[in-house]
Amino acid sequence: MDVFIKDISKYVDKTVTIKGWIYNLRSSGKITFLQMRDGSGFIQGIVHKPDVSEKTWNDAHELTLESSAILTGKVSKHPKKDEYELQVSDIEVVQVAPEYPIGKKEHGVDFLLDLRHLWLRSPKQWAIQRVRNQVINATYEWFELNGFTKIDSPILTPAACEGTTTLFEIDYFDLGKAYLSQSGQLYLEAAIMSLGRVFDFGPVFRAEKSKTRRHLTEFWMMDAEMAYCDHNGSMEIQEQLISHIVKKCLENCQDALSILERDVSKLEHITAPFPRMTHADAVKLLQEHGSDIKETEDLGADDETILTQKFDKPVFIEKYPAEVKAFYMKRDPNNDGLALCSDLLAPEGYGEIIGGSQREDDYDTLLKRIKEHKLPENAFDWYLDLRKYGSVVHSGFGYGLERIVGWVCGISHIRETIPFPRLLNRLTP
Numbered sequence: 001m002d003v004f005i006k007d008i009s010k011y012v013d014k015t016v017t018i019k020g021w022i023y024n025l026r027s028s029g030k031i032t033f034l035q036m037r038d039g040s041g042f043i044q045g046i047v048h049k050p051d052v053s054e055k056t057w058n059d060a061h062e063l064t065l066e067s068s069a070i071l072t073g074k075v076s077k078h079p080k081k082d083e084y085e086l087q088v089s090d091i092e093v094v095q096v097a098p099e100y101p102i103g104k105k106e107h108g109v110d111f112l113l114d115l116r117h118l119w120l121r122s123p124k125q126w127a128i129q130r131v132r133n134q135v136i137n138a139t140y141e142w143f144e145l146n147g148f149t150k151i152d153s154p155i156l157t158p159a160a161c162e163g164t165t166t167l168f169e170i171d172y173f174d175l176g177k178a179y180l181s182q183s184g185q186l187y188l189e190a191a192i193m194s195l196g197r198v199f200d201f202g203p204v205f206r207a208e209k210s211k212t213r214r215h216l217t218e219f220w221m222m223d224a225e226m227a228y229c230d231h232n233g234s235m236e237i238q239e240q241l242i243s244h245i246v247k248k249c250l251e252n253c254q255d256a257l258s259i260l261e262r263d264v265s266k267l268e269h270i271t272a273p274f275p276r277m278t279h280a281d282a283v284k285l286l287q288e289h290g291s292d293i294k295e296t297e298d299l300g301a302d303d304e305t306i307l308t309q310k311f312d313k314p315v316f317i318e319k320y321p322a323e324v325k326a327f328y329m330k331r332d333p334n335n336d337g338l339a340l341c342s343d344l345l346a347p348e349g350y351g352e353i354i355g356g357s358q359r360e361d362d363y364d365t366l367l368k369r370i371k372e373h374k375l376p377e378n379a380f381d382w383y384l385d386l387r388k389y390g391s392v393v394h395s396g397f398g399y400g401l402e403r404i405v406g407w408v409c410g411i412s413h414i415r416e417t418i419p420f421p422r423l424l425n426r427l428t429p
Contacts, residue, residue: 005041008075008084017072018043018086022063023121032060034088036071041255042123045071045086052089059091066121068094109415116420117429127256128416131249132405138248139201139222142241148197148224153184155203159379166208180205183398186328186383188225189359193390199224211424212301213413214351216402218422225396231330231340231358234395235316238344238354239272242314242404246270249408262410266348269312274344276316282307298324299343304351311347318342327369330358350407356397363387 003016020038027033030049035042047060063069070092076085102118112119119125143150156170156178172178184200191198204221226234246267249257257264277285279299286293286303293303299317307315322331322339329339341357360366366387370380405417415421420429 005036005038005043008041008043008086011075012077012084013074015072015074015089016086017070018045019070020068021121022065022067022069023123024065025063027061032057034060034063034069034071036069036086037121037123037126043084043086045073045088047088047091051087056089056091059093060088062093062096063091064097065100066097066118068097070094109413113415113421113426114429120419123259125416127253127259128405128409128411129419130256131253131260131409132401132417134249134253135245135401135405135408136201138245139241141248142244143197143199143224146197146237146240148199149191149195151184151188151191151195151198151200152202153181153187153200153223155181157181159376166206168205168207182206183221184223185225185396185398188223188396189383189394190386192225192227192394193386196228197224197226209424213415214301214403215423216414216418216421217424219414219418220401221398222401223396223398225359225394227392227394229395230393231318231342231395234356234358234397235274235276235318235342235344236272238342238356238397239274239314239316242274242344242354243270243272245404246408257409260409260411262408266312266410267408270314274314274316275311276318276342277307279317279320279338282317285310296321296323299352301351304345305349308345308347308349308351314344314346314353316342316344325357327373327375328357328359328366330360346403346407348407348410350403352400353403353407354397354399356395358393358395361387361391361393363391 001016003011003018005018018036018038020036022034023037024035025033032047034045034047036045047057049057071086071088072090073086073088076087078085102115158178167182168180170178182204188198188200199222201222202220203218205218208215226237250264250267280295282299283293283295286306289306291303291306298320318341319332319338320341322329322337325339325341329341332338332340339357343352344354345351346353360369363384367384370377402414402417406414415423
């Protein structure tokens with residue numbers, strides 16, 4: 001009977017077959033221990049020489065790290081741990097691997113990234129990708145339960161959301177320049193007039209020449225837009241979504257978080273509502289802690305780290321100076337110098353995971369902002385049309401998948417949160 005390791009607890013005292021790979025092995029006298037994974041989980045196979053044929057014993061000793069094999073045996077409960085083992089009775093060797101280039105010793109990150117196609121097999125990397133998958137699934141689940149429709153926005157765009165200085169530019173046949181998308185937001189705004197609440201989820205690209213632990217050149221982003229939703233309503237949706245994601249990771253990724261040695265107590269109280277602080281108040285607090293940030297400046301990574309160490313939940317920093325934010329953000333009616341926007345900062349020093357705002361819904365004002373930002377008006381004709389025909393109060397936000405995964409996993413650099421990272425100095429494998 002073929003089974004997956006994740007289901008092994010259902011088959012105690014039954015004979016099963018598991019198909020997978022040997023990720024560790026050792027031998028002691030008449031016993032050989034084969035640690036195996038099959039993609040769904042990990043298990044130890046025990047080969048006891050007196051209980052197996054000579055061929056099976058020899059096959060066990062032929063196996064090497066990362067050899068593929070099929071093990072058959074009886075499932076037993078570990079006598080001391082909440083784990084299960086396989087008392088192996090038969091081995092089918094599928095392929096014997098040569099010496100594996102990633103040993104048990106410590107390796108540098110560059111070496112491991114050069115072998116990313118193999119590094120993905122390690123338990124830690126397996127665990128990270130399992131959490132990533134859960135974050136994605138929880139996002140889809142929450143949106144489905146709350147009336148959102150998925151819209152696929154284009155990757156090739158004629159203009160940028162926030163200027164073109166950090167975008168990848170290409171020649172688009174005879175039509176001039178095109179850019180790899182940095183966000184699907186503008187196109188989602190068109191869709192809300194049809195469907196009310198929408199989101200997209202896909203790869204985006206930024207040619208920012210940054211090497212920090214929070215940056216990738218290609219990453220996955222979720223954007224959501226909501227009609228008849230103001231700035232405060234958007235923040236409420238964001239905190240509900242994040243609370244749901246964390247809850248599902250705690251429920252469904254216990255093994256993965258254990259492998260990562262994640263302190264789950266840091267995640268167990270991540271529930272809405274989240275604290276809120278204006279940008280002005282954040283600047284005052286930062287200046288008290290020695291930051292040289294000015295009232296008219298955006299937050300830097302170090303500033304975000306300081307702020308998030310003050311809270312045990314994600315915190316909204318809202319109402320930034322309009323001059324440091326995008327053209328499409330609505331201004332605060334009580335202070336035209338401020339944008340109705342927010343960044344959601346994850347605790348433990350992880351920084352921004354969501355950026356959002358109420359969008360400018362007035363045609364004349366939006367046209368004025370486009371001119372102020374020296375953006376090509378003809379590229380935004382269709383976007384301005386949205387303010388002519390049935391314009392309403394609306395808001396939206398976007399989250400960076402890899403930043404959320406990094407926070408939930410408790411890892412310091414987001415390059416491990418995506419299967420094959422693209423960095424300023426890395427395009428392979």
